[in-house]
Ligand SMILES: NC(=O)c1ccc[n+]([C@@H]2O[C@H](COP(=O)([O-])OP(=O)(O)OC[C@H]3O[C@@H](n4cnc5c(N)ncnc54)[C@H](O)[C@@H]3O)[C@@H](O)[C@H]2O)c1
Ligand SMILES: O=C(O)C[C@H](O)C(=O)O
């Protein structure tokens with residue numbers, strides 16, 4: 161169902177091809193006809209007197225990647241060889257590594273970095289455990305913990321298959337927050353074992369980021385760890401998602417001229433992200449929320465597909481006791497928030513919503529509806545993806561949030577800190593710059609994460625979550 165060719169399905173292919181502009185136009189037209197786009201052409205070498213070219217092609221999906229290759233191979237005078245999938249190439253050997261910060265060129269270096277010198281440091285930490293925060297990696301290191309049970313919208317694909325996503329999160333932590341994060345993929349889905357494993361590894365980390373652990377197990381795991389550990393524990397899919405949704409919604413409402421207290425919001429998907437987002441939206445003043453999932457609209461007393469968290473949610477949402485499916489929930493609603501699965505929303509459902517509908521279709525990697533299908537019907541459309549405008553993705557939150565929490569040595573991440581992050585993100589788009597395709601700042605705006613970090617740190621201090629009034633010097637503040 162993907163329509164636009166993009167970099168995530170890109171490949172380089174070497175080819176023999178006839179000389180001249182006619183061959184070139186035939187190639188470009190043929191690739192275009194099957195949905196691809198040639199982004200670059202190089203002439204790297206001669207092969208038996210023939211010119212070998214290498215082209216970079218963007219495709220819309222894997223099927224079309226194969227079709228494009230077949231089409232090129234079938235062109236008269238063309239022969240393809242050496243195909244490299246650029247995304248697979250980027251991941252080959254993994255995406256992160258450990259790098260030493262100190263020199264290791266001679267015996268003096270060795271004596272200080274390691275034994276005997278290191279023993280003095282270990283003793284200093286054993287006398288005062290707090291010193292781990294200035295003498296070890298702890299103050300800047302976060303564990304990204306998953307069991308692989310709800311990886312993006314791909315579902316339960318297991319801990320090994322989750323690793324590329326967790327490595328990716330580590331890259332984002334470092335690139336946008338200066339935080340050293342490390343993937344921990346656990347080979348258990350038992351909540352007690354996950355809790356125990358995290359408690360056992362906690363001494364080496366300044367914070368715990370739970371990732372892609374499915375509901376409802378994720379709620380108990382997070383609550384218990386928050387209670388039993390004195391370092392920040394944060395479930396990104398719950399709270400990071402809720403933060404960016406609320407930030408985006410605040411700005412989208414300004415565009416359509418509606419007040420948060422007056423709107424009806426439909427949340428499709430009542431897992432980790434859906435339930436936490438409903439809770440933060442309520443805290444921010446949304447009065448009418450209707451939840452939907454595989455069992456249809458959630459109402460008080462529903463029996464299908466229930467758990468205690470949904471039962472509790474049914475008491476505070478859907479005040480009119482509506483029943484039915486997603487299409488019924490959407491009739492007359494102002495906002496759709498999708499935290500479910502690809503392709504569950506259709507243009508005709510949006511056309512039944514109230515005036516100027518807002519659609520956040522956030523399932524990854526493929527949203528509930530593609531922007532090009534939603535845009536004719538909606539006033540504002542956002543997805544979780546980086547290849548469309550309005551990327552409402554938790555990456556706008558977690559790097560800066562942890563930066564702030566680590567820098568003030570926070571023991572917790574509380575709701576005030578989350579709301580501070582919301583406002584830092586929302587106000588990063590100036591009022592006069594707001595447009596239907598610019599409701600949320602770009603992750604590449606270098607001011608956003610430092611703003612989030614500063615706001616979170618201030619909220620932590622005000623609420624007593626910060627342990628130290630003095631900020632540590634961190635990579636992000638250094639410049
Ligand atoms: N853009 C972002 O920043 C962001 C952040 C977190 C999650 N997400 C996406 O949200 C989705 C859910 O993530 P999660 O962590 O909450 O997972 P989860 O496994 O905890 O929840 C998934 C939910 O989807 C619901 N669902 C599945 N099929 C459905 C259907 N046919 N109709 C209605 N609901 C259906 C399930 O009932 C469940 O409530 C994923 O696609 C994920 O990629 C996006
Ligand atoms: O990983 C992302 O891009 C967002 C989110 O954490 C998800 O699980 O989809």
Ligand SMILES: [Mg+2]
Nearest residue numbers: 312371372397
């Ligand atoms: Mg996730």
